[in-house]
Amino acid sequence: MILRDFYLQTDVVSIAKQLLGKVLCTRMNGVLTSGMITETEAYAGIVDRASHAYGGKRTSRTEVMYRQGGTAYVYLCYGMHSLFNVVTNVEGEPHAVLIRGIQPIEGVDEIMRRFQKTKLGVSVTNGPGKVAKALGIHVIHTGTDLVTSSGNDGAIWIEERGFTINPSEILAGPRIGVEYAKEDAHLPYRFLIGWK
DNA sequence: CGGCCGATCCACT
DNA sequence: GTGGATCGGCCGA
Numbered sequence: 001m002i003l004r005d006f007y008l009q010t011d012v013v014s015i016a017k018q019l020l021g022k023v024l025c026t027r028m029n030g031v032l033t034s035g036m037i038t039e040t041e042a043y044a045g046i047v048d049r050a051s052h053a054y055g056g057k058r059t060s061r062t063e064v065m066y067r068q069g070g071t072a073y074v075y076l077c078y079g080m081h082s083l084f085n086v087v088t089n090v091e092g093e094p095h096a097v098l099i100r101g102i103q104p105i106e107g108v109d110e111i112m113r114r115f116q117k118t119k120l121g122v123s124v125t126n127g128p129g130k131v132a133k134a135l136g137i138h139v140i141h142t143g144t145d146l147v148t149s150s151g152n153d154g155a156i157w158i159e160e161r162g163f164t165i166n167p168s169e170i171l172a173g174p175r176i177g178v179e180y181a182k183e184d185a186h187l188p189y190r191f192l193i194g195w196k
Numbered sequence: 197c198g199g200c201c202g203a204t205c206c207a208c209t
Numbered sequence: 210g211t212g213g214a215t216c217g218g219c220c221g222a
Binding site for chain 1: 215217
Binding site: 041043050051052075076077078079080081083085098100127128129130175176177178180 | 202203204
């Protein structure tokens with residue numbers, strides 16, 4: 001399991017790239033599901049107009065973003081989708097990485113059940129709402145500690161399993177759905193595994 | 197309070 | 210390519 005020091009790094013853009021190829025795991029009702037992270041987006045705290053914490057805003061929803069790195073930030077989008085983020089940086093610095101895509105590894109049967117499908121296409125691998133759905137993550141899991149929760153039910157954690165991603169395999173581009181963020185909307189803070 | 201709309205997804209055309 | 214689903218957070222009055 002990845003330990004605290006990884007999440008406490010101060011460069012959220014670097015962490016977003018390092019998370020590619022790592023394995024996001026959950027244990028829900030005793031069932032393990034996991035997937036290799038294939039797509040991420042960095043949200044750079046109070047100076048990032050696309051971040052929920054822009055300008056140092058604190059609300060009951062965003063409060064967990066101010067906890068220490070290694071905390072889960074999960075919120076509801078469009079009234080029906082849970083989106084999972086990894087809080088990074090030291091306590092008080094509300095940085096986060098949105099996980100936008102995974103490739104399922106363990107618990108494929110359970111993942112198919114959650115989607116009510118009998119086979120998994122690439123359709124499960126991209127889209128932040130689908131990532132949370134595949135792994136059984138909901139808004140009630142916001143605040144879960146990714147370092148100390150493993151073993152408990154409702155646990156969420158990340159593992160390094162030796163999937164090596166070459167820098168040349170990482171594609172970067174602007175983040176999705178943040179047109180409102182003005183001059184920050186075009187920042188190349190979206191990363192995914194691809195080809196060159 | 198009221199109203200707008202979002203870090204989305206899917207079914208349809 | 211388009212629109213419906215569906216609702217909590219947030220802001221302005």
